Amino acid sequence: MNLVPVLATGLFAGGVSCAAVQGGLLTGLITRQRAASAAQAAPALSKTKSAGKTAVVSDSRRWGRRLGDDLAPVGGFLTGKLVSHTMAGVALGALGSAVQLSTGTRTWLQIGAGLLIVVFGLAQLGVPGFRGIVIEPPASWMRLVRTRARSQAALAPAILGLFTILIPCGVTLSVEALALTSGSAFWGGATMAVFVLGTGPLFAVLGYAARVAATVWRGRLALATGLAVLVMGLYTLNGGLELAGSPLSASRIAESIGFNPPPADASAATVADGAQTVTITARSNSYSPKNVEVRSGVATTLVVKTNGTQGCIRSMVFPSLGVQKTLPATGETRIDLGVLQPGRLDYTCGMGMYSGIITIV
Numbered sequence: 001m002n003l004v005p006v007l008a009t010g011l012f013a014g015g016v017s018c019a020a021v022q023g024g025l026l027t028g029l030i031t032r033q034r035a036a037s038a039a040q041a042a043p044a045l046s047k048t049k050s051a052g053k054t055a056v057v058s059d060s061r062r063w064g065r066r067l068g069d070d071l072a073p074v075g076g077f078l079t080g081k082l083v084s085h086t087m088a089g090v091a092l093g094a095l096g097s098a099v100q101l102s103t104g105t106r107t108w109l110q111i112g113a114g115l116l117i118v119v120f121g122l123a124q125l126g127v128p129g130f131r132g133i134v135i136e137p138p139a140s141w142m143r144l145v146r147t148r149a150r151s152q153a154a155l156a157p158a159i160l161g162l163f164t165i166l167i168p169c170g171v172t173l174s175v176e177a178l179a180l181t182s183g184s185a186f187w188g189g190a191t192m193a194v195f196v197l198g199t200g201p202l203f204a205v206l207g208y209a210a211r212v213a214a215t216v217w218r219g220r221l222a223l224a225t226g227l228a229v230l231v232m233g234l235y236t237l238n239g240g241l242e243l244a245g246s247p248l249s250a251s252r253i254a255e256s257i258g259f260n261p262p263p264a265d266a267s268a269a270t271v272a273d274g275a276q277t278v279t280i281t282a283r284s285n286s287y288s289p290k291n292v293e294v295r296s297g298v299a300t301t302l303v304v305k306t307n308g309t310q311g312c313i314r315s316m317v318f319p320s321l322g323v324q325k326t327l328p329a330t331g332e333t334r335i336d337l338g339v340l341q342p343g344r345l346d347y348t349c350g351m352g353m354y355s356g357i358i359t360i361v
Contacts, residue, residue, distance in 0.1 A: 006195050009232040077157040081196055093179050094185035096180045110181050117236055183312075183350055184315075243319060264293035268293075279302075281306075316333075
């Protein structure tokens, strides 16, 4: 499963889109904690000055201490956020795996998730007709999280981060939908974890900085944010279209304008005793050979080899046959394709990100 688009979405979109709520809560918590610390330090400083002793601290030590004070709350907040969102991703991925989504259901979920992300991207870009689209959590959830934000405990930022799972922004909801369609507890958790890690740098700046600075950054990053969300949405949507075998998928459009698929490899097929065996290898990021040539009119068995393979490529889907097989991480899987007729048989991974072709002659 390719997590690069998820990382890019978190990096450019996650922090900005969630900063309005979560960043404001974090900023408020840090402000109150600093005010409390300053109030406690004031008597000691007054006593020192009255005694005629002025503490001298080197600039480097003072800068290092201030940096530590700045980063500790943000680090705790992001750690809590990472834990809760990863657990949610694991649960969503396990749910998608446990219910054994049919090929059709998986396809429509993928298309729906892609369309949802595209809509949020257009809203972020301020496209007329989409500007007013904002998804907000129930008011009761907001009150619960704000109660946690008033805490002065040392672990308050981490606790606040944990509870942000209750106030997801629109982009987070889109990534959660993607975790569900992964059909794997591992990849569902990895999807959410990578998304949160992507939000880290930008969210730390926007969530901690003063509201004026945050507003300036949000304005400058609005275009990049919208484009990042839009690209991820189109990427996810295309995966669903590939699963559906749609002529609107990127691979079919590329072929229609002259970009031919790789040449068919006849060496992967062998015929013996009136039966045909086709062997391909499923790696974590590709099927190989990508295009195999087989004979028509012969009972055909596809043998798929894996060796330490991970990700959605282990879920192999034949859209036209309605067949879906889960491959082991290491081993061989035999799939009966029956007697094939001349033409073309497409297959793809469970999320439509990686595909292959069987050319029947």
